[in-house]
Amino acid sequence: MKRIAALLAGAWLAAGAVAGEPGERRRGPDPEVMGSAGFLDAHPDMKWRAHGVEQWRKGAPERALEYFRRGARHADKPSQAMLAEMYWTGQGVERDRALGYVWMDLAAERHYRTFLLKREQYWAALSDEERARAIEVGGDMYEVYGDVVAKPRLERVLRRARQRMTGSRTGFGGNALKVEIPGPDGRMRQIDGSRFYDPEFWEPERYWAWQDEVWDAPPRGSVEVGELEILRTPDAPSGD
Template sequence: MVVVLGLLVGAGHAALAQEAPTSKPVTDPKDLRELAKFEEMMDVPGVARQHKDILYRELAMEAYKNGDKERALKMFMRAASYADKPSQAAIADMYWEGVGTAVDRPRAYAWMDLAATRGYDRFLAKREYYWSQLTEAERAQALRVGQDIYAEYDDKIALHRLQMELEFTRRNVVGSHVGFVGTGKVYGFTHTMNTGRASTGLPRPGGNATSTSGSEQDLGLPIANLSELYRPSIWKVNDYARFKDIQWQERVESKPTVDVGDLQNVATPPAK
């Protein structure tokens, strides 16, 4: 079926990453150590979903698995507006295959071209395959459609959009307009992290809270230090995008893949 969608739906937490080329393996131990910390902090309940690229991609995958392909496409579009490359590639596949929308091969090519702008091997290969299948008229149309898509979803625009969201969330939770973090700890209950009890849906920083009756209210177990939770790789857009790339490269791109074709009916031999 659709290779990109298969990766996204089946990759679990590795699907938090953007795809990076296998020809550029990560060898810097410092990057690998930061990747481990990046993944640990992104696993803190509520953190990943404060990143709009991840939030909308997760909603898209959920809709896709539940059979609501039209909603999946809409959610992938929202994720794509925050520079999420796998979502952009998923959109391309859906237009190419006519999943959740009518078949539109020129538009599919334009989306895959955008997904490949960071030089990721699989998306580059898929883009070239699409181009080879287009007629001359479709190629001309793809170039025209691509101008409109790039005008709204190009990385320069989409990453800036994501940056604004991340900065707002970080300032809102930390409570400092200049970004001061401090040395406190984050406490919380795992089952209440995504209920919106904090203004952003993240666990509140602090220790004990006083209830309206004046008694002490336990906020749960310590989850992370503030300095760890608000590290640049989580909230600074350039660092964040870089470690998404590294994560996909290490957890997905470095793994061998098999491209399975469409299902076919196979005649069952008669019983002997």
């Protein structure tokens, strides 16, 4: 399980604020902002990945699989890498190494080093029959989950969410834009709009550039875990 645990640790890290030495890499979203429903609903890649990580840690891989698939539809490469590992090892789904390779090939589409290395390891381990099947099904997978279609899918969500929220959930205090988000007690409160609408996480080109910086050189470290213990088998999550 070390292979899955390492990817899972990275997925969890990028779901929240990005750690690192000052000046080494860009910061992640403001933790308070990112915890708000409005921000996560506008960033389904982060939202579904975070839900997937949560279910994985609870020992519910079948449910995690569905959440990671939703993140994968919105161009989330860590979600695609987690799906690759789950299919490769048969965690939460029937083992299918050919499909596992295709998912890792998708995760490596932007040439992130960690995922590229995994992809090559997978390919070397496949049989000739598995390689042929991976090539056969790969085209259809790219038509749904490849960046050409998945990135615009996320960008549409970003645009709709920003238009909706600026039109209905903002106010002005002096010359500063204010945004209402739910606080820890569930009550709405105002924060500085510049914190919520940081262009780095709302303008598609800057958002993709931030992801490239995070995942092209992920934080180093080691994770030691035992075998995963399946605690329960939940129903599949509802909703899209």
